[in-house]
Amino acid sequence: MPVQPDHVFKLALRGEALLHNPRWSKGTAFTIDERKAFGLTGRMPSQVNTLDEQCARAYAQLQSRTTPLGKNTFMQSMKEQNWVLYFELLRRNLRELMPIIYTxxxxxxxxxxxxxxxxxxxxxxxxxxxxxxxxxxxxxxxxxxxxxxxxxxxxxxxxxxxxxxxxxxxxxxxxxxxxxxxxxxxxxxxxxxxxxxxxxxxxxxxxxxxxxxxxxxxxxxxxxxxxxxxxxxxxxxxxxxxxxxxxxxxxxxxxxxxxxxxxAVFNDDIQGTGAVTLAALMSAIGVTKTKLSDQRIIIFGAGSAGLGIAKQLRDAMKELDDTSKEEANKRFYLIDKFGLLTESLSKAGKVRPGLEEWLRPDSEWVDATKSSEGQLFLLDVVKHIKPTVLIGTSTRGGAFTEQVIKEMAKGCDRPIIFPLSNPSKLVEVDPKDANDWTAGKALLATGSPFPPAKMPNGKDYVIAECNNALIYPGLGFGAIISKSRIVSDTMIIAGARRLASLSPALKDPDDALLPDFGDSPQVNYEVACAVAHRALIEGNAEVEWRTGADSKDMVDVVRQKVKEAIWEPIYGKYEYDPQGQL
Structure with missing residues (x-):
C-alpha cells in the first residue's frame, strides 16, 4: 500500500542509528515530537523543513556541481542518506536527472x-x-x-x-x-x-x-x-x-x-530492448496499416541486443499473426561485422555459436551485388531485399549512410528506421538526417534522446526514444505483483502491446511512435497491469490470484492491486517502539 502522510511506523531505531538509516531518515523533516521521542533534538538544527523545502535545497546543491559525474556522486551520497528525498528529487526532475543516475x-x-x-x-x-x-x-x-x-x-x-x-x-x-x-x-x-x-x-x-x-x-x-x-x-x-x-x-x-x-528471470539487454523495440515497431505498422509478419527486417548488429530484438519480434509474429517460427525467421536479415549472416559465412567460421537459425541460404544471393570483399554488407542487402524496417544495434556511428537511407526509401513508402545504439555519438544515423533524406517519410525511433526533426510542411516530428525504461520496470513489477513463477514470452508481448497502444502516432501518424519519457511512471503502471493480467490468464501467477482471471472484473482487480503496491516517496509518522522495525 502506498505510504500516506498519516501512516504510522513503529520504529526501534534511535539517535544516530535512525538519523543515518537511509530507509527511515527524514533529515530536517523530523517533527519536534519525533525528535524528542527518538533522541534527535540535539543532533540537528532546530528548524523543521517540509519535503518541498528539502527538495529545493537539495536541487540548489545539485546545481552547484558543474559536471555530470559530480552530480552523479552528489545523488549517490543523497541516496545513502535519505531514500524519500532522493527519489522525490528524481521524480520531480525525471528527464533532467535520469541521465545523471543512469546512462x-x-x-x-x-x-x-x-x-x-x-x-x-x-x-x-x-x-x-x-x-x-x-x-x-x-x-x-x-x-x-x-x-x-x-x-x-x-x-x-x-x-x-x-x-x-x-x-x-x-x-x-x-x-x-x-x-x-x-x-x-x-x-x-x-x-x-x-x-x-x-x-x-x-x-x-x-x-x-x-x-x-x-x-x-x-x-x-x-x-x-x-x-x-x-x-x-x-x-x-x-x-x-x-x-x-x-x-x-x-x-x-x-x-x-x-x-x-x-x-522468474529477466535480461533487460535482451528482453527489455526487444520489448521496447517491438512496441515502437507495432506503433509504426499501425501507421503503415500493415502486419508484423509483412515486414522485411534488417538488424544491423547481431550482439545481445540485436539478437534479443530479433527473437522478440519473431515471437510476436508467432503470437499475433499466427506465423510459424520457420516462416517468421525468413523475415529477418542479421548483419554482423563480417557481413550478412549466411551459410557460407558460417562455414568460414565467422558466425558465433547460437546464430545458426538466422543464417540466410546462399541460393538467395546468387544475383545480388556484393562488395569488393565478396561479402554482403549493409548497402548490398538493402538493394537486394528492399527492407521495410532497418534496426541498428551496432554502435557503429554513421553506418546508415545517405545512400543506404535513400536506397531503402525507394522500396517502401514509409521506411521504418530505428538507429538504437547508445550513446548518441555511436548512433547509426542522426534522425534529422534520416528524416531529411526520406523527405519526412521515415518513421523513426532512437536509443538516445534527440531533438525533433523538421517535416517538409514545417511541423516538428518528435523522435521517439526507444528507452528500455519505458517498459522494463513495468514488466518486472507485473511479474512481481502477480508472484509469477516465470516471465513468459507472452507476458512480455502483453506489456509491449500495452505500451504500443499508448503511442501518440496512433492518433497522429506524424507524431512520436512512443510516449514521452517524462510519462514513464504512468506508462509502466499500464505495462505492469497488462503483464500481471497475462500471468493470471496463463496460470503463472500465484494461486490466490487466479480465480476469475478471464473476467472483466479481474482486470479492475489487477489494476487496483498494482496501484496499491506502488511505493511512493512520502514521509509517514514515526512512533518509538522497542519492538518496532529496524
Missing part, C-alpha cells in the same frame, strides 16, 4: 568505481569466497521481503565493456530505476555484483582496484558459480524477480535460456 553518466562512475569508492552498497559475491555464498547472501537478505534481485557480472557494462566489481554500480542504478519508474519498494530490492574477475588489464594493474584481481573465470567454474547463486535466490526468495544486467554476449542469452523455466 550515460553512470558509465563514467562505474569506470572510475575504485577511485570514487566511499561506501559499500548492495551485495558483493566474489568467486574466491563462494564457499560462504549462502551465508553472505543471508547476512543481507535474511528476514527481508525481497521482491527484486538485480545482478551483474560486469562483463559488458553500458557500452564500456568489462568493469569487474564496478558492476555493482549498474545493479544499484537499475534497482533505483525500478523504484523511480516502476514503483518497487527500495527496501525490497537487492543489488548484487558477481565478482568473477576481470579481463580489463587496466583494472588488474590498478593498485586501487577493489575487486578480485584475477582474470575472468569462464567455463564450468563460471557456470557452477552462477548456478549456486541462482539456486540460493530460488531457495530463499522463490517469488522474486531475478534481473540479469550487462552480461557478456557469450553468457547473456545462455543464462536466460538455462533458467527461463526455473524462476
Amino acid at each position: 550515460p553518466t553512470e558509465a563514467d562512475a562505474i569506470a572510475d568505481y575504485s577511485h570514487l569508492y566511499r561506501k559499500a552498497e548492495g551485495l558483493y559475491l566474489s568467486f574466491p569466497h563462494q564457499d560462504s555464498m549462502e551465508e553472505n547472501y543471508l547476512e543481507q537478505a535474511q528476514g527481508r521481503a525481497i521482491d527484486l534481485v538485480v545482478c551483474s557480472d560486469g562483463e559488458a557494462i553500458l557500452g564500456i565493456g568489462d568493469q569487474g566489481v564496478g558492476a555493482i554500480g549498474i545493479s544499484t542504478a537499475k534497482a533505483a530505476v525500478y523504484t523511480l519508474i516502476g514503483g518497487i519498494d527500495p527496501s525490497r530490492a537487492l543489488p548484487v555484483v558477481l565478482d568473477v574477475g576481470t579481463d580489463n588489464q587496466e583494472l588488474l594493474n590498478d593498485p586501487l582496484y577493489v575487486g578480485w584481481k584475477h582474470e575472468r573465470v569462464r567455463g564450468k567454474e563460471y557456470d557452477d558459480f552462477m548456478d549456486k547463486f541462482v539456486q540460493i535466490v530460488r531457495k530463499h526468495h522463490p517469488h522474486s524477480l531475478l534481473h540479469f544486467e550487462d552480461f557478456g554476449v557469450t553468457n547473456a542469452q545462455r543464462l536466460l535460456e538455462r533458467y527461463h523455466e526455473q524462476h
Whole structure:
C-alpha cells in the first residue's frame, strides 16, 4: 500500500542509528515530537523543513556541481542518506536527472568505481569466497521481503565493456530505476555484483582496484558459480524477480535460456530492448496499416541486443499473426561485422555459436551485388531485399549512410528506421538526417534522446526514444505483483502491446511512435497491469490470484492491486517502539 502522510511506523531505531538509516531518515523533516521521542533534538538544527523545502535545497546543491559525474556522486551520497528525498528529487526532475543516475553518466562512475569508492552498497559475491555464498547472501537478505534481485557480472557494462566489481554500480542504478519508474519498494530490492574477475588489464594493474584481481573465470567454474547463486535466490526468495544486467554476449542469452523455466528471470539487454523495440515497431505498422509478419527486417548488429530484438519480434509474429517460427525467421536479415549472416559465412567460421537459425541460404544471393570483399554488407542487402524496417544495434556511428537511407526509401513508402545504439555519438544515423533524406517519410525511433526533426510542411516530428525504461520496470513489477513463477514470452508481448497502444502516432501518424519519457511512471503502471493480467490468464501467477482471471472484473482487480503496491516517496509518522522495525 502506498505510504500516506498519516501512516504510522513503529520504529526501534534511535539517535544516530535512525538519523543515518537511509530507509527511515527524514533529515530536517523530523517533527519536534519525533525528535524528542527518538533522541534527535540535539543532533540537528532546530528548524523543521517540509519535503518541498528539502527538495529545493537539495536541487540548489545539485546545481552547484558543474559536471555530470559530480552530480552523479552528489545523488549517490543523497541516496545513502535519505531514500524519500532522493527519489522525490528524481521524480520531480525525471528527464533532467535520469541521465545523471543512469546512462550515460553512470558509465563514467562505474569506470572510475575504485577511485570514487566511499561506501559499500548492495551485495558483493566474489568467486574466491563462494564457499560462504549462502551465508553472505543471508547476512543481507535474511528476514527481508525481497521482491527484486538485480545482478551483474560486469562483463559488458553500458557500452564500456568489462568493469569487474564496478558492476555493482549498474545493479544499484537499475534497482533505483525500478523504484523511480516502476514503483518497487527500495527496501525490497537487492543489488548484487558477481565478482568473477576481470579481463580489463587496466583494472588488474590498478593498485586501487577493489575487486578480485584475477582474470575472468569462464567455463564450468563460471557456470557452477552462477548456478549456486541462482539456486540460493530460488531457495530463499522463490517469488522474486531475478534481473540479469550487462552480461557478456557469450553468457547473456545462455543464462536466460538455462533458467527461463526455473524462476522468474529477466535480461533487460535482451528482453527489455526487444520489448521496447517491438512496441515502437507495432506503433509504426499501425501507421503503415500493415502486419508484423509483412515486414522485411534488417538488424544491423547481431550482439545481445540485436539478437534479443530479433527473437522478440519473431515471437510476436508467432503470437499475433499466427506465423510459424520457420516462416517468421525468413523475415529477418542479421548483419554482423563480417557481413550478412549466411551459410557460407558460417562455414568460414565467422558466425558465433547460437546464430545458426538466422543464417540466410546462399541460393538467395546468387544475383545480388556484393562488395569488393565478396561479402554482403549493409548497402548490398538493402538493394537486394528492399527492407521495410532497418534496426541498428551496432554502435557503429554513421553506418546508415545517405545512400543506404535513400536506397531503402525507394522500396517502401514509409521506411521504418530505428538507429538504437547508445550513446548518441555511436548512433547509426542522426534522425534529422534520416528524416531529411526520406523527405519526412521515415518513421523513426532512437536509443538516445534527440531533438525533433523538421517535416517538409514545417511541423516538428518528435523522435521517439526507444528507452528500455519505458517498459522494463513495468514488466518486472507485473511479474512481481502477480508472484509469477516465470516471465513468459507472452507476458512480455502483453506489456509491449500495452505500451504500443499508448503511442501518440496512433492518433497522429506524424507524431512520436512512443510516449514521452517524462510519462514513464504512468506508462509502466499500464505495462505492469497488462503483464500481471497475462500471468493470471496463463496460470503463472500465484494461486490466490487466479480465480476469475478471464473476467472483466479481474482486470479492475489487477489494476487496483498494482496501484496499491506502488511505493511512493512520502514521509509517514514515526512512533518509538522497542519492538518496532529496524
